Amino acid sequence: MSDAPVERLSLRRPDDWHVHLRDGHLLQAVAPLTAAVFGRAIVMPNLAPPLTTVAATQAYRERILAALPEASGFTPLMTAYLTDTIDAGELERGARQGVLTACKLYPAHATTNAAAGVTDLEALAPVLEVMESCGLPLLIHGEVTDAEVDIFDREAVFLERHLAPLLRRHPGLKVVLEHITTAEAVDFVAASGPNLAATITPHHLHLNRNALFNGGLRPDYYCLPVIKRERHRLALRAAATSGHPRYFLGTDSAPHPRHAKESACGCAGIFNSPYALESYATVFEQEGALDRLEDFASIFGPQFYGLPVNEEPVVLLRQPVEVPVRLHLADAVGGDHALVPLHAGQRLPWSREGGQQDGGARS
Ligand code: NCD
Ligand code: ZN
Numbered sequence: 001m002s003d004a005p006v007e008r009l010s011l012r013r014p015d016d017w018h019v020h021l022r023d024g025h026l027l028q029a030v031a032p033l034t035a036a037v038f039g040r041a042i043v044m045p046n047l048a049p050p051l052t053t054v055a056a057t058q059a060y061r062e063r064i065l066a067a068l069p070e071a072s073g074f075t076p077l078m079t080a081y082l083t084d085t086i087d088a089g090e091l092e093r094g095a096r097q098g099v100l101t102a103c104k105l106y107p108a109h110a111t112t113n114a115a116a117g118v119t120d121l122e123a124l125a126p127v128l129e130v131m132e133s134c135g136l137p138l139l140i141h142g143e144v145t146d147a148e149v150d151i152f153d154r155e156a157v158f159l160e161r162h163l164a165p166l167l168r169r170h171p172g173l174k175v176v177l178e179h180i181t182t183a184e185a186v187d188f189v190a191a192s193g194p195n196l197a198a199t200i201t202p203h204h205l206h207l208n209r210n211a212l213f214n215g216g217l218r219p220d221y222y223c224l225p226v227i228k229r230e231r232h233r234l235a236l237r238a239a240a241t242s243g244h245p246r247y248f249l250g251t252d253s254a255p256h257p258r259h260a261k262e263s264a265c266g267c268a269g270i271f272n273s274p275y276a277l278e279s280y281a282t283v284f285e286q287e288g289a290l291d292r293l294e295d296f297a298s299i300f301g302p303q304f305y306g307l308p309v310n311e312e313p314v315v316l317l318r319q320p321v322e323v324p325v326r327l328h329l330a331d332a333v334g335g336d337h338a339l340v341p342l343h344a345g346q347r348l349p350w351s352r353e354g355g356q357q358d359g360g361a362r363s
Helices: 024-035 054-066 088-096 122-134 151-169 183-191 202-206 209-213 230-240 273-286 290-305
Strands: 008-012 016-019 040-043 075-081 100-105 138-140 175-177 196-200 247-249 313-317
Touching: 008 290, 016 247, 016 273, 024 054, 024 273, 040 054, 054 075, 054 088, 075 088, 088 100, 088 122, 122 151, 151 175, 151 183, 175 183, 183 196, 183 230, 196 230, 202 230, 202 273, 230 273, 247 290, 273 290, 273 313
Parallel strands: 016 040, 040 075, 075 100, 100 138, 138 175, 175 196, 196 247
Antiparallel strands: 008 313
C-alpha cells in the first residue's frame, strides 16, 4: 500500500439532506449551486408563508425545477411544515402522491420563519401517528425555545425534555435530528435505535463559537442552532468521520442577503452550498478519513431514507480553490443583495472537476 496522498477522489454523486433553497430571486441564484453538485436535496419548507399543503409544496417544487438548467439531473425532495393545526390527511395524500418525502418540525419561534411552528409536541401525536403509518420521516430542529434556557444549552435540553419522550411515544417513526451541534446530540444518536439519524453541517465541523466574535461581531457565522464550544466541534468531527451510518451530510445552507445578515438584528443562517463538498472533503482529510467521505456524503443518507444511491460520479481534485468573498445574485440586483459564502476569501485544498461554483458572478 502506498502512502502517497490521494490526488483525485471519485464519489457517487452526493445528496444534501437539509437545504434552504428560498424563493424568488434567491431561489434563482442558489438552486443551481446545489444542483451542480448534489443529485437530490431535502428542501426545507420554511418559506413565508410556510408550506403546509400538497398544492403549495408541488408548486414550489415546480419553481425549483424551473430555476435549474436543463439536464441538471437534480431531484428536489419536498417537505411539509408542521403546525399546531396541520391537516394529517394532507400529509398522507402528499406521501401517497409522491410529493412529500418528509415533514419538518420547528418548535415555534426556534429559528428563521418558525413563528408558525409547533407549540405542543404531545398534542401533535395524532399527526405523527399518521406519518408513522405512511412512512414519512420527521425532521426535527432540536432546540427548546424557552427564554430561560441558555442559548448554548437549547439543543441538549431538547434531547432529554422532548426528543426522548417523542421517540418512546412513536417507536416506528423515522426521525432525523437536523444539523446537530453538540457532543450530547452525537451521543444521543449513537445510543438510539435504527430509526434515529442526524445530519451534520460543514460549518459546525469547521468552526467553534470563537468564530462569532473573532476580532468583532461576525454575522456570517451566526446560525441556529448556534455554533458551540471546541469540544462539541471535535465530537461532531469524530461522528461525521466515524463511518457510523446514522450521521450523514446535510449542509443547512441558509442564504440571507448581506443586508439581512449585517443589521442590528441579523438573520440566522450560513450560506455554504457553492463549496460544501470541498468543505466536507477538507474536514475528512484533516481527520485522515477521506475514504469515508463517500459513505457520509452519498450512501448513508439514501440508506436511511430507503432510496437508491446515485450512480453517476462527482470527482474531487487536489487543486486548491479560492472561495470568492461574495456571490452576486443572478438577476444582478447587486450591492447589498450579495451573498457571503462560508470560507469567503479562503482557499480550500480540494476542488470539483468541471466545477462551475460561482453561478457565473463573483467579486
Ligand atoms: C435557517 C434559515 O435561515 O432558514 N437558519 C439557520 O440558521 N440554520 C433555519 C434553520 O435551519 O434553523
Ligand atoms: Zn435549516
